[in-house]
Amino acid sequence: MSISRRWLFLSLVLVTVSSSPPSPSAPSPPQTKKKCVDFKSCESCSHSSWECHWCSSDNTCHAKGSLKGCAAGANCHAIDRCQRLQPEEIEHGGTFSRESFQGVSLMATTVLSVIMGLILCCSTCCFVGVSCVKGVVDDIVRDPDADRSQHDDFLDDDRLELQTPLLENGDINDTTDSSSSNSRNISDCNNNRSIDDDVLVTTEQQSSVTQLSISSVAVTRRHPSPPKKKKKSSVKHMYGICQIFYLVTIFSTVILFIVGMSYAPRQPQYNVCTNQFEWKSIIEGMIGLKMSASFDLLISVYNPNKFEVDLNNGSGQFHHDGNYVGLFEIPQSKISGKAISDVVVKVTFSPDKWSAIGMTTEYYRGTLKFVIGGHANVQIPALGSYQFDAKFDDVIVNVNDPSKDDTHLCACPSWKKNPGQSRD
Numbered sequence: 008m009s010i011s012r013r014w015l016f017l018s019l020v021l022v023t024v025s026s027s028p029p030s031p032s033a034p035s036p037p038q039t040k041k042k043c044v045d046f047k048s049c050e051s052c053s054h055s056s057w058e059c060h061w062c063s064s065d066n067t068c069h070a071k072g073s074l075k076g077c078a079a080g081a082n083c084h085a086i087d088r089c090q091r092l093q094p095e096e097i098e099h100g101g102t103f104s105r106e107s108f109q110g111v112s113l114m115a116t117t118v119l120s121v122i123m124g125l126i127l128c129c130s131t132c133c134f135v136g137v138s139c140v141k142g143v144v145d146d147i148v149r150d151p152d153a154d155r156s157q158h159d160d161f162l163d164d165d166r167l168e169l170q171t172p173l174l175e176n177g178d179i180n181d182t183t184d185s186s187s188s189n190s191r192n193i194s195d196c197n198n199n200r201s202i203d204d205d206v207l208v209t210t211e212q213q214s215s216v217t218q219l220s221i222s223s224v225a226v227t228r229r230h231p232s233p234p235k236k237k238k239k240s241s242v243k244h245m246y247g248i249c250q251i252f253y254l255v256t257i258f259s260t261v262i263l264f265i266v267g268m269s270y271a272p273r274q275p276q277y278n279v280c281t282n283q284f285e286w287k288s289i290i291e292g293m294i295g296l297k298m299s300a301s302f303d304l305l306i307s308v309y310n311p312n313k314f315e316v317d318l319n320n321g322s323g324q325f326h327h328d329g330n331y332v333g334l335f336e337i338p339q340s341k342i343s344g345k346a347i348s349d350v351v352v353k354v355t356f357s358p359d360k361w362s363a364i365g366m367t368t369e370y371y372r373g374t375l376k377f378v379i380g381g382h383a384n385v386q387i388p389a390l391g392s393y394q395f396d397a398k399f400d401d402v403i404v405n406v407n408d409p410s411k412d413d414t415h416l417c418a419c420p421s422w423k424k425n426p427g428q429s430r431d
Contacts, residue, residue, distance in 0.1 A: 043070045049083035050419070086305045086351060089280060089419035094346035097309070107269040110311055115271040123264045130256040137249045144242045273311040275342070280305040280349075280417035304335070304352040307416040308342055314389045316342040318350075323381020323399075325356070327366055332358040337383055347416055373407040 043059035044067065046052040052061045052068035060080025062069050069076025081088070099106045281304050310316060321337025333356035342348045358366060369375040379402045386394040414420040 043068045043073075049081065049088070053080070053083050084419050086281070086303055089417065090305055090351065091307070091347065091349040091418050094341075094343035094348045095418075096343070096346045099345055103265060103269075107265065110273040111268055111271045112274070116268070119264055119267045119271065123260050126260050127257065130253055130260075134249060134253040137246060141242055141246045270313055275311065276309040276416065278307045278414050278416040280307050280414060280419065299355070299357045301353070301355045304354050305417075306350050306352055307347055307418070308350060309347045309416050310342045310344055313344045314387050315344050317386040317388065318342065319384040319386065321381065321383030323379055325354075326378040326380070327358070327362055327376075330358070330362050332356055332362050332366070332377070335379075335381070337381075349418070370406065375406040377404045377406070378402070379404055 041055065043052065043055070046055050046059065046068040049061040049066075049068075052059050055068075058070055059068050060071055060076070061067075061083060062077035063081040064077055067076075071080070281302070318337055318340050320339075323335050323337075324331060325333040325335070333354060335352050335354045337350065337352055340348065340350050342350075366375060380400040382396055382398040384394060385397045386392060
C-alpha cells in the first residue's frame with residue numbers, strides 16, 4: 008500500500024513539473040474616454056453623456072457650462088432640423104424593371120389583365136377567321152396558271168406518243184423494202200427492170216415521210232410552250248397583311264401592359280417623425296387642467312407613383328369616444344413622384360374636462376385611440392391639372408401602436424430610439 012502511494016505522489020510531482028505555467032494574458036489597453044468635442048453629429052453628442060450638448064450656433068458638441076459652448080443645447084430632433092426642404096428622390100429601375108410590378112393594387116392588376124386578355128382573344132379570333140376564309144377561297148378558286156401548265160404538259164406527252172409509232176413504222180418499212188429489192192435485183196436483174204423502178208419510187212416516198220416526221224418531232228421538242236409570269240393572288244396578299252397586323256397587335260399589347268403596370272396608381276407610405284415626447288407633454292398638460300394644446304406633426308410621405316400630387320385645403324377633426332377633441336390642418340404642399348416629401352401638420356387639442364381625463368387614463372394604459380375624419384383637394388398636374396376631393400372618414404389611429412415606431416422614411420430616423428442604445 009505504501010508503494011502505491013509513493014508512485015502516485017511521484018507521478019503527481021512529475022506532472023506538475025512538466026506542465027508549463029500559464030502565460031499571463033496581455034493587458035488590455037486602457038480605453039480613453041471621448042471628450043464632448045470628439046462627437047461630430049448632433050445625435051451622437053446628445054446620446055453620448057449627460058455632460059454634453061449640441062450647440063446650434065457653431066454646430067459643435069460642447070460640455071455643459073463650457074465658456075465656448077451655449078447656455079442651452081439644441082433639440083436634435085426638432086422639426087427645423089429634421090424636415091426636408093426639398094424632396095428626396097428614390098432611385099428605381101425604370102419602366103421595364105421588376106419594381107414596375109411591385110406595389111400595384113389587385114384592382115389595377117386585374118383591370119389591366121382583363122383588357123390585355125380581351126385584346127388578345129379578339130385579335131386571335133379575327134386571325135383564325137381570316138385563315139379559314141383563305142382556305143375556303145383556295146379550295147374554290149384554283150390558280151389558272153397552274154391548270155394551264157398542266158394542260159400543256161399533257162398535250163406534249165400526247166404528241167410524243169402519236170409521233171413515235173409513226174417513226175417506228177417508217178423505219179421498218181424502209182428496211183423491209185430495201186431487203187426485198189436487193190433480193191429481187193440479185194435473182195433476176197435482166198428481166199425485172201420495170202419492177203425495180205417502181206420500188207425506187209416507193210422508197211423515195213417513204214423516206215420523205217420519215218424525214219417529215221423527224222422534223223415535226225424536233226420542232227415539238229425544241230419549241231415548248233413558254234412559261235407565263237405567275238401573278239400573286241390578292242387573297243394571299245391580304246392574308247400576309249393580316250399576319251403582320253396580328254404579330255404587331257400581340258407585341259403592342261404586351262408593351263402596353265408593362266407600361267400600364269408601371270403607371271398604375273400605388274398607395275403612398277408615410278411615417279410620423281415628431282418627437283416622442285409630444286404626446287406625453289400633451290397628456291401631462293391635460294393632467295394640469297390645461298385643456299388646450301397645439302403642436303406641429305412632421306410627416307414624411309413617400310409617393311411611389313410617377314405623378315406629382317398637389318394638396319390644397321386639407322383639414323380634419325379628432326374624435327374620442329364620439330366627442331370632438333381637436334382638429335388638424337394640412338398646409339398647401341407638393342408630393343413629388345418617386346420621392347419622399349415632408350409635410351408639417353398643425354394639430355390642436357381642446358377637449359373638455361371629462362374627455363381629457365379619459366384620454367389621460369387610456370394613454371397610460373396603452374389603449375388611447377382617436378377617430379379621424381377629413382378631406383383635401385388633390386390635383387395632378389401631369390394629367391392636365393386633374394383635381395378631385397379626397398375624403399377619409401372613421402380612420403382609427405392608435406397612439407400606442409408599435410407599428411407607428413417605423414421611421415425609415417424620416418430624415419432623422421433615430422428620434423424614437425432609446426438614448427441608451429444610441430451612444431457612440
